[in-house]
Amino acid sequence: MKKLSYIILGFIIGAVLTYYFCSRDIDVKSMSTKFEIPDGVIERDKAEELNNNWTEYREAAVDSAAQRQGRKKDNRxxxxxxxxxxxxxxxxxxxxxxxxxxxxxxxxxxxxxxxxxxxxxxxxxxxxxxxxxxxxxxTASMMPFTxxxxxxxxxxxxxxxxxxxxxxxx
Known part of the structure; x- marks a missing residue:
């Protein structure tokens, strides 16, 4: 009888472990990808401001150089x-x-x-x-720092x- 109780207990523990560690059907659409936002990411309005600054401070000079070469505008x-x-x-x-x-x-x-x-x-x-x-x-270098x-x-x-x-x- 004692051996039977160990067998039943083993089945119960096995069932619990199987429940927690075996894969289940997962809704792939609801999963989100984990990633790190890179350093240097800026807001779109900041990018627009930088672009507007380029237009204000550089466009005339760059496009005038392009015009001397027979072009109306240069690439931006x-x-x-x-x-x-x-x-x-x-x-x-x-x-x-x-x-x-x-x-x-x-x-x-x-x-x-x-x-x-x-x-x-x-x-x-x-x-x-x-x-x-x-x-x-x-990896065996005497000077690992550069x-x-x-x-x-x-x-x-x-x-x-x-x-x-x-x-x-x-």
Missing amino acids: WTSWKLKDIENYLAYSKEEAEKLGYDMNGIRVYLGVYGENAGLNKKNLTTMFIVPTGKKSHD FQSNTDLPMPPLNNGHGGSGGYPN
Whole structure:
């Protein structure tokens, strides 16, 4: 009889544990994705203010330079497809690792296409993305600390976004 009570108790404990630890049907739509809001996220009205400041303090100078090149307006923004950005970041991380670097960020540079870029891009402003990071260190290194700062990594930047001259969208 004593053994039977242990068996019953084992079944009860097993049932309780199964109830709490086994998966149940979950409504995927009601689940929220957990993520960290990145440093530097600003409110849309602050972005609009920054854009308006650029218009007030830079647009005339930039567009007058474009007009000297035979353009009415210069590019104000560049956009990339999300898939292209995600693929570029994955590619850059892999290439950095192959080259012995730890990729830890990106920089966005301004550039100008120049005279030989064709009619659609001739002398227009562009932006391109360059991965940044530091040289990797072996885990057995005698000097695990480094004083080098983030530098542009020696791999191809991402360009060929789609540029435009319109202001900040409302």
